Amino acid sequence: MIEVEHLTKRYDGRAAVDDVSFTCAPGSVTGFLGPNGAGKSTTMRMICGLAPPTGGAARVCGVPYRRLANPGREVGVLLDASAQHSGRTGREVLALAAATMGVPRREVDVKLDLVGLGAGAARRRVGAYSLGMRQRLGLAHALLGDPRVLILDEPANGLDPEGIFWMRGLLRDFADRGGAVLLSSHLLREVEAVADQLVVIGGGRVVASGGTDELLADAGTLVRARDGEALRRALAKAGLAATGAAGPAASPGGGLLVPAEPGVVGQAAADAGVALIELRPAGAGGLEHLFLTLTGGTSTKETTA
Known part of the structure; x- marks a missing residue:
C-alpha cells in the first residue's frame, strides 16, 4: 500500500x-x-x-x-x-x-x-x-x-x-x-x-x-574477551569479520559483533586459546541493540523543508 x-x-x-x-x-x-x-x-x-x-x-x-x-x-x-x-x-x-x-x-x-x-x-x-x-x-x-x-x-x-x-x-x-x-x-x-x-x-x-524476527535472528554474535586484540586476531585467523559493537556493548573489555553463529565464534576463540567473558546471539539484546549496532548510536539535527 x-x-x-x-x-x-x-x-x-x-x-x-x-x-x-x-x-x-x-x-x-x-x-x-x-x-x-x-x-x-x-x-x-x-x-x-x-x-x-x-x-x-x-x-x-x-x-x-x-x-x-x-x-x-x-x-x-x-x-x-x-x-x-x-x-x-x-x-x-x-x-x-x-x-x-x-x-x-x-x-x-x-x-x-x-x-x-x-x-x-x-x-x-x-x-x-x-x-x-x-x-x-x-x-x-x-x-x-x-x-x-x-x-x-x-x-x-x-x-x-x-x-x-x-x-x-x-x-x-x-x-x-x-x-x-x-x-x-x-x-x-x-x-x-x-x-x-x-x-x-x-x-x-x-x-x-x-x-522483525528475521533481522533480530540474523544480527550475528556478540563476543567479548579481556584481551580484545587477541580476540580480533583469533577471529581474523578464522576468516571471521568483526566490528566494534555499538552502544552499551562497546565496553573496554573489547565487545565485538561477528556475522556468524555463536558456536563458530566460540570455536575460533578456543582454538586460539582466548578466554571469553561473553558470547551470545546479538539478537538476544532485542531491537535496541540491533538499532545501535546498525546506526552506530549517532544522531544529528535533522534538516527539514
Whole structure:
C-alpha cells in the first residue's frame, strides 16, 4: 500500500535522504527507525507530498499522495501532534475535518471515544491539551476517514505507559483488519512488540530492512574477551569479520559483533586459546541493540523543508 522507490532529498547539495526504497504491505505494521537526523521525518513528508523529492518517487494506494482525490479517506496521517488549531475544541477540529472529507458527523464522536477523549475533553480547547491528549486527537483525526493506510511519526510521544499499550493494540487491530501502518518511533521496545517488519536508516540511507524476527535472528554474535586484540586476531585467523559493537556493548573489555553463529565464534576463540567473558546471539539484546549496532548510536539535527 506504500511504495517508496529510490527516494532522495538534497538540501544545499547535502543528501538528507539518499536512495531510500521500501514497501509497506496490507495487513502489516512497518517500523521506520533511525537516529535523529537520519531522514525519517523527511522521508515521511515526501511520501505525504509535503516536500518534493530531488529524485525517486513514492506512491500510496498506487498513486502519488497528491493525486489522491480525497486523501483522508485513503490515508491517515499524523506527522506533528502540535499542528492543530489551539483555539478550537477537540470536537471542532474533527468536525471540520469530517466536513472536508465528507465523513458523517456521527463519526466524530465515534473516533473521539475510540481514542479515549470523552465529552469533557472534546469540549476543551486544544491549546489546553497535554501532549498526550494532542496525540490522541491526532490519531482520531488520522482514523476519521476510515483509511486503509496510516502514516504516523512518533505517535507515542507524550503518552503514559497505559496509553502506549492502548496505542499498540489499536495499530495491531488496524493491521489485522488489512490496513498498512508506517510507524516511526524512538520507543524501540514498543516497535519490537507491534512491528511485522523494520526499515532502519542511518545517514539518509537504508542500512537494514526485513521481517522483525528475521533481522533480530540474523544480527550475528556478540563476543567479548579481556584481551580484545587477541580476540580480533583469533577471529581474523578464522576468516571471521568483526566490528566494534555499538552502544552499551562497546565496553573496554573489547565487545565485538561477528556475522556468524555463536558456536563458530566460540570455536575460533578456543582454538586460539582466548578466554571469553561473553558470547551470545546479538539478537538476544532485542531491537535496541540491533538499532545501535546498525546506526552506530549517532544522531544529528535533522534538516527539514
